[in-house]
Amino acid sequence: MAPAIVHWAAAFVLSAVSLTSPSQAATCTSQTFTGNRVYTFCNDLPTLNCFLHWTYSPDQSTLSLAFVGAPATPDGWISWAINPTDTGMLGSQALVAFKDVKDRMTVKAYNISSYSAPDNSKVWFQVKESSAEFVGGVIRLFATLILPEKGITTVNHVWQVGPSVTKGVPDKHFVQPANLAAVGILDLMKGQSTGGAGAGDAKVKKRNIHGILNGVSWGIMFPIGIIIARYMRAFPSADPAWFYLHVSCQFSAYAIGVAGLATGLKLGMESKAVTYSEHRNIGIALLVFATLQMFALLLRPNKKHKYRMYWNVYHHSCGYTVLILGIINVFKGLSILQPVNVWRKAYIGVIAGIGGVALLLEVITWVVVLRRKKSKA
Template identity: 70%
Template sequence: MASSPPPPLLILAVLFAASLIPPSQSQAATCTKQSFNNNKRYTFCNDLPSLNSYLHWDFDEPQSTLSIAFIASPSNPDGWVSWALNPTSSGMAGSQALLAFKQPDGKMAVKTYNITSYAPLKDDSKVWFDVKDSSAESSAGAITLFATLVLPEKGKTVLNHVWQVGPSVTAGVPDRHNFQPANLNSKGSLDLLKGQTTASTAGNSKLKKRNIHGVLNVVSWGIMFPTGIIIARYMKVFPSADPAWFYLHVSCQVSAYAIGVAGWGTGLKLGSESKSITYSVHRNIGITLFVFATLQVFALLLRPKKDHKFRIYWNVYHHGVGYSVAVLGIINVFKGLDILQPDTKWKRAYIIVIALLGGIALLLEAFTWVVVLKRKKADNSTKPYEGYNNGHSRQEPLAP
């Protein structure tokens, strides 16, 4: 008779088998356990896939009336929550939003916003649907937004919806929300009759492109270009490193340029896909970087010989543009990190890398100055002797 498996293996086998059994809606959904102070019950509810949010709703198809209860927790206690329908697209731009927050007097406010762009909101505005009634309540750090909407397009039962939370409200106007992955992925399609919501994959795809754009630009403008400058500035001091330093410098900068062009191209692609979003400073610095780096590539082709009379002017131009690329690149990397808002560890990691490069540059600067000064001192001490020997092969003794 075969022996039974050891208890740990048996437990693992049971857990694995249980994981293969799909949970029922009542077991999986938190929203089915939620209740409301007014004892209102809704036909459908869904746990939304991001921002720990929940949506309950009833839909009267003949009357094209949608009643909803949206539950979410603001990112800060004084923040806001919002739920929206987008009749024209799947993202935030173009969405018709209901937004709730607690006023300074403690009362709850519900406003409507026609979000035509990603620019800061100014005042509430008329939206695509009619709002028959709306209210909100706050409890245990969460805000519940109630509303009854009359949809203008009868027969349309699958809609794009967007939800969001924000950190604060200033003078009755909601401030900008975060751009973490959960915020960017808070959208999907809503089937009003089947009671289903499907998360949109566009947010994941766009986030992936943003991350690729960020990595390419950090590596090229933010790390490789400064490294190439360090190689050129400090290795060429040593005659034994010539011409190795030159080829290392060129290889580093040309590679950085190629990677930077790829990053610049992904930025253009992201801009074309998000015409309503404009980061003017980041974009303008990026354009300047591309132009300056392209000039540096052409400078390599137009490099005069060392003894050419125009070499000094070329050096001034090449060094000036090169240092400008390094400084602007580092600045724009931090601008991009502020926009992308990755985990804090990534920004800290880049700060550490830049600090290390800066520390290395300072040490090499001091070391090479010592080498150069010693060399000059040695040259000055030998020049009179060499000059005397040039005129007199050896000192003859004076005649008696």
């Protein structure tokens, strides 16, 4: 009985708020603004409970807008952006409204060139005027923009809400499905916003595929392949099974890794405004050393050959280089993708588990080898 009363009470409060606060109404058509601001078009954006109003003059290339949204917390921020080069957040030119250090509403323009702190540099459009107000739990962002090209009829737009501001700089937003889907294509003349979740989901899906392929190949399969070669061959009964298992595991890791690199290169071509140089360069180095490892199979001399020792140095050096670079680059990729924290913890758990197994096998192998030497002596 008590939970039912709480449920109905909560519903009543929410209904009362929606009636008393026009800014939080279910549709943009019921929203009104101070200063007799009136706009030609308005749209109920498909995610994050946000609304966009605008008037566009193609001859003057002037866009007047009002963006309304509730920040993730009362001390958070809201943002609306145009992306002139892509359909996602990276490369977007954003207007962000929040409370400054003096608790006054302010609007700043940012060039979103990375997933780290926003770049407070010159943006693609000219901001003629801007202001913001906090009313009834939502922030209203007002601005008049001059687009750099006349006659533009459609733009890629992005909207977002964030939880906090630190020292006058907006902090990162959440990465829930609603946040990731907050993109679309805005037809300035027809008053329509299309794309929405589909446009964002496509790019997110590509990034996730890239991350999974590389995480599984370089980050998991390659270390397992090294463990198979290092510890199974210490047991004569495992010969030659260990060799075929080792080759199969490393070749599969290489094939999956190449597919992961291909998806990464395609993502890079589709997002020319942003480049993750360090992550890309490590990925290229990984491919080079891993390819050398594949050639090692073809160049492998007989165990008693005089060049076998040099081949071992070459093979082991390339293998351990791929191992180290692969794990490092997986963490670099996680920092870029910023998935739910459970994925980072899961990968750390997997690597810790593989490391624990390797340590245990190292001890067992040394015990076996020392006993064998003692027996022969």
